[in-house]
Amino acid sequence: MNELELVERIRRRAAKARNLVLGIGDDCAIYQPAAGEQLLFTTDLLIEGVHFLRETHQPSDCGWKALARGLSDIAAMGGRPRFCLTSLALPGWATTRWAERFYDGLFELARLQKTVLVGGDLARAETIVCDVVVCGSVPEGQALRRDGARPGDAIYVSGLLGGSALGLAQRRGPAFRRHLRPEPRLKLGIALREKLKVTAAMDLSDGLSLDLHRLCVASGVAAELDGDLPLWPGATLDQALHGGEDYELLFTLSSSTRPPRQLAGVPLTRIGTIVGGRPGVVRLGGRELPLAGFDHFRNPQKPAAGR
Amino acid sequence: MNELELVERIRRRAAKARNLVLGIGDDCAIYQPAAGEQLLFTTDLLIEGVHFLRETHQPSDCGWKALARGLSDIAAMGGRPRFCLTSLALPGWATTRWAERFYDGLFELARLQKTVLVGGDLARAETIVCDVVVCGSVPEGQALRRDGARPGDAIYVSGLLGGSALGLAQRRGPAFRRHLRPEPRLKLGIALREKLKVTAAMDLSDGLSLDLHRLCVASGVAAELDGDLPLWPGATLDQALHGGEDYELLFTLSSSTRPPRQLAGVPLTRIGTIVGGRPGVVRLGGRELPLAGFDHFRNPQKPAAGR
Structure with missing residues (x-):
C-alpha cells in the first residue's frame, strides 16, 4: 500500500460533522465556526520510547492515547471536542497494517467523544512519532483557564x-x-x-x-x-x-x-x-514539594516510560 | 535550561494577534473567529533525514521550512494565515540553543507572513521531529479547492x-x-x-x-x-x-x-x-507520466533528501 492508498483508507473511515465544510483530501480542512463560539487548540506528541513502549502498547492503544492527550486538554478548559488532525511518522518495520490498527484505536475514542478526523500528514522516520492537534469549542468567554486561582480558593x-x-x-x-x-x-x-x-x-x-x-x-x-x-x-x-x-x-x-x-x-x-x-x-x-514531575529537558536520561 | 524555561522564552517571543484570546501557557490556545470567516487547517511534519539533513540545514532553516510547508497549504487555498502551533522533539545532542535558533527561523517567517505562534509541545526523541499546524482563514465559501477542474480548463x-x-x-x-x-x-x-x-x-x-x-x-x-x-x-x-x-x-x-x-x-x-x-x-x-514524485511509503529506501 502506498501513501495515497493509506490516506484514502483513512479518509473513508473518517466521520463527517455539521460544521466541517471539507475534510481529508485537500491542502487544508475547512471548518465553519458557529456564532458565539470560541475555539480551543492543543497539540501533543506521542513518541516511541518516550510516551509509549512497543513491547507494552498495542498500535490501537497508541492511537487511543495520542488522541486522549489532546482531548484531556480540551476537557481541562471545559470544551467540547470538534475535530482533530493527526501527523504520523513510521519506521520501516511498521507496516500500513500497523498504521490501520493505530487508527482503529484513534477512531474508537473519536467516536466515543464525538470528534472527527479532518486531516494530517504521513512520513517515514526512525521511530514512531505521532502528533495530534485537537480543536474544541466553548461559548464565548467561558473557557476554564489556569490563571484565575486566588488565595483562599x-x-x-x-x-x-x-x-x-x-x-x-x-x-x-x-x-x-x-x-x-x-x-x-x-x-x-x-x-x-x-x-x-x-x-x-x-x-x-x-x-x-x-x-x-x-x-x-x-x-x-x-x-x-x-x-x-x-x-x-x-x-x-x-x-x-x-x-x-x-x-x-x-x-x-x-x-x-x-x-x-x-x-x-x-x-x-x-x-x-x-x-x-x-x-x-x-x-x-508544611514542607515545600520538589518539582519531581516529568520534564523532558530536565530528565532526558529517565528510562523510557509510558508518558 | 529546563522545559518550563524554554517554553517561557518562546512565549515571550511570540507575537499577539487581534483574534487571539489566549496564547502559549495554558492547556489550549483560545481563538475568537470573526463573523463570516471559514478556517483552514493543515499540519506538516519535518523530520531529520527525511525532510532535512543536519549537515546542510541550519536550525533556523529548519524552523523556517517547518512553517513554510503549512503556509504553502494555506496559500494554495487562497487563505490568510492566522496562527500556528509547533510540536518539536529533540535528541540529546540538540541543546536548547538549537531550539532557540530553530524558533529564530520560524519567527522570522511568521513575522513576514503575519502568523502568530499560539502553542505547541516539546519532547525528547532519537532524531529531530517537528510538526507544525497552521490555521488560515478565507471569507465563507471562497476557499480554492482541488476538486473543481473541468475538461477544457x-x-x-x-x-x-x-x-x-x-x-x-x-x-x-x-x-x-x-x-x-x-x-x-x-x-x-x-x-x-x-x-x-x-x-x-x-x-x-x-x-x-x-x-x-x-x-x-x-x-x-x-x-x-x-x-x-x-x-x-x-x-x-x-x-x-x-x-x-x-x-x-x-x-x-x-x-x-x-x-x-x-x-x-x-x-x-x-x-x-x-x-x-x-x-x-x-x-x-502524448505519453502517460509515471508517478515519480515523492511518496513516503512507496519510496521508503530513497536516500535522505531535503523534502
Missing part, C-alpha cells in the same frame, strides 16, 4: 491519583488498562464550566506536584496540600504526587462554593487550599 | 520549477537558498481567489507529476501537459516534473479566463489543459 481533583504510574510499574490489571487507555474527562469539564464557579483548572498529565506548580505560577499564588490524596488502590503517595498521566482534572473553587461529592459520574475530592506567597510553591505538611 | 503554474531539486543537488547558489528557505505564495493565493476565476488549486510540494495527478484525481479529470515548462535556470525537465518542494501554486482556470502574465509579483505560465479520461492520468507529449 479550595483545590480539588477528580477521580483517583497514581493509577497510571502504578499500572506502568505493574504492567497488568485495571491500573495498567487505565495507563494504556486514559479517559479524558470531557463530560466533567463541561459540567464544571456550566455548574460550578471554577476559578482555575487544568488536566493532570505530568504529575500533581508539577502541574499544581504550573497552575500556581499562572495564577501568581502558592498552594498547601492536605496530604489526604484520593489514591488509586495500591498506589503510593509518591505515585499520586509525581506520577504522570492520570488525566484527571485539577481545579480550584472560590471558598463559598460547595461542590457535590461527584459530578458527571466522577468523584471530586478537596486536596488543599490556595495561599499567598512565592508563586508556584506547593507545600505538603 | 487551462493549467497554470506560478514561478519556475525544479529550483529546489537543483539546489539540493548543487548545495550552493540561489537554487540552494530557494531549497532552504522556500517562499510560500500567500499573496498570490489571495490574489488568485480575489481576482481570477480559479476552478482548482493546490501547492507543489511533492513534484508536478504527482501533485497534478492528485488534483486530477480530486476533480475526476485527466491532464495534458504542453512540455514547455517554466524551468529554473539550470534545472532539468526531470527536476521540474518530479522534483518536489518548489512550493509554487498549480491552478486551473476556465478557458474563458485570460490571466495577467504575472500576479502579486509572480509570473504565471500556462503548462497544459485539463481533459476527460481516466481520472488522475497526466500526459506529456
Whole structure:
C-alpha cells in the first residue's frame, strides 16, 4: 500500500460533522465556526520510547492515547471536542497494517467523544512519532483557564491519583488498562464550566506536584496540600504526587462554593487550599514539594516510560 | 535550561494577534473567529533525514521550512494565515540553543507572513521531529479547492520549477537558498481567489507529476501537459516534473479566463489543459507520466533528501 492508498483508507473511515465544510483530501480542512463560539487548540506528541513502549502498547492503544492527550486538554478548559488532525511518522518495520490498527484505536475514542478526523500528514522516520492537534469549542468567554486561582480558593481533583504510574510499574490489571487507555474527562469539564464557579483548572498529565506548580505560577499564588490524596488502590503517595498521566482534572473553587461529592459520574475530592506567597510553591505538611514531575529537558536520561 | 524555561522564552517571543484570546501557557490556545470567516487547517511534519539533513540545514532553516510547508497549504487555498502551533522533539545532542535558533527561523517567517505562534509541545526523541499546524482563514465559501477542474480548463503554474531539486543537488547558489528557505505564495493565493476565476488549486510540494495527478484525481479529470515548462535556470525537465518542494501554486482556470502574465509579483505560465479520461492520468507529449514524485511509503529506501 502506498501513501495515497493509506490516506484514502483513512479518509473513508473518517466521520463527517455539521460544521466541517471539507475534510481529508485537500491542502487544508475547512471548518465553519458557529456564532458565539470560541475555539480551543492543543497539540501533543506521542513518541516511541518516550510516551509509549512497543513491547507494552498495542498500535490501537497508541492511537487511543495520542488522541486522549489532546482531548484531556480540551476537557481541562471545559470544551467540547470538534475535530482533530493527526501527523504520523513510521519506521520501516511498521507496516500500513500497523498504521490501520493505530487508527482503529484513534477512531474508537473519536467516536466515543464525538470528534472527527479532518486531516494530517504521513512520513517515514526512525521511530514512531505521532502528533495530534485537537480543536474544541466553548461559548464565548467561558473557557476554564489556569490563571484565575486566588488565595483562599479550595483545590480539588477528580477521580483517583497514581493509577497510571502504578499500572506502568505493574504492567497488568485495571491500573495498567487505565495507563494504556486514559479517559479524558470531557463530560466533567463541561459540567464544571456550566455548574460550578471554577476559578482555575487544568488536566493532570505530568504529575500533581508539577502541574499544581504550573497552575500556581499562572495564577501568581502558592498552594498547601492536605496530604489526604484520593489514591488509586495500591498506589503510593509518591505515585499520586509525581506520577504522570492520570488525566484527571485539577481545579480550584472560590471558598463559598460547595461542590457535590461527584459530578458527571466522577468523584471530586478537596486536596488543599490556595495561599499567598512565592508563586508556584506547593507545600505538603508544611514542607515545600520538589518539582519531581516529568520534564523532558530536565530528565532526558529517565528510562523510557509510558508518558 | 529546563522545559518550563524554554517554553517561557518562546512565549515571550511570540507575537499577539487581534483574534487571539489566549496564547502559549495554558492547556489550549483560545481563538475568537470573526463573523463570516471559514478556517483552514493543515499540519506538516519535518523530520531529520527525511525532510532535512543536519549537515546542510541550519536550525533556523529548519524552523523556517517547518512553517513554510503549512503556509504553502494555506496559500494554495487562497487563505490568510492566522496562527500556528509547533510540536518539536529533540535528541540529546540538540541543546536548547538549537531550539532557540530553530524558533529564530520560524519567527522570522511568521513575522513576514503575519502568523502568530499560539502553542505547541516539546519532547525528547532519537532524531529531530517537528510538526507544525497552521490555521488560515478565507471569507465563507471562497476557499480554492482541488476538486473543481473541468475538461477544457487551462493549467497554470506560478514561478519556475525544479529550483529546489537543483539546489539540493548543487548545495550552493540561489537554487540552494530557494531549497532552504522556500517562499510560500500567500499573496498570490489571495490574489488568485480575489481576482481570477480559479476552478482548482493546490501547492507543489511533492513534484508536478504527482501533485497534478492528485488534483486530477480530486476533480475526476485527466491532464495534458504542453512540455514547455517554466524551468529554473539550470534545472532539468526531470527536476521540474518530479522534483518536489518548489512550493509554487498549480491552478486551473476556465478557458474563458485570460490571466495577467504575472500576479502579486509572480509570473504565471500556462503548462497544459485539463481533459476527460481516466481520472488522475497526466500526459506529456502524448505519453502517460509515471508517478515519480515523492511518496513516503512507496519510496521508503530513497536516500535522505531535503523534502
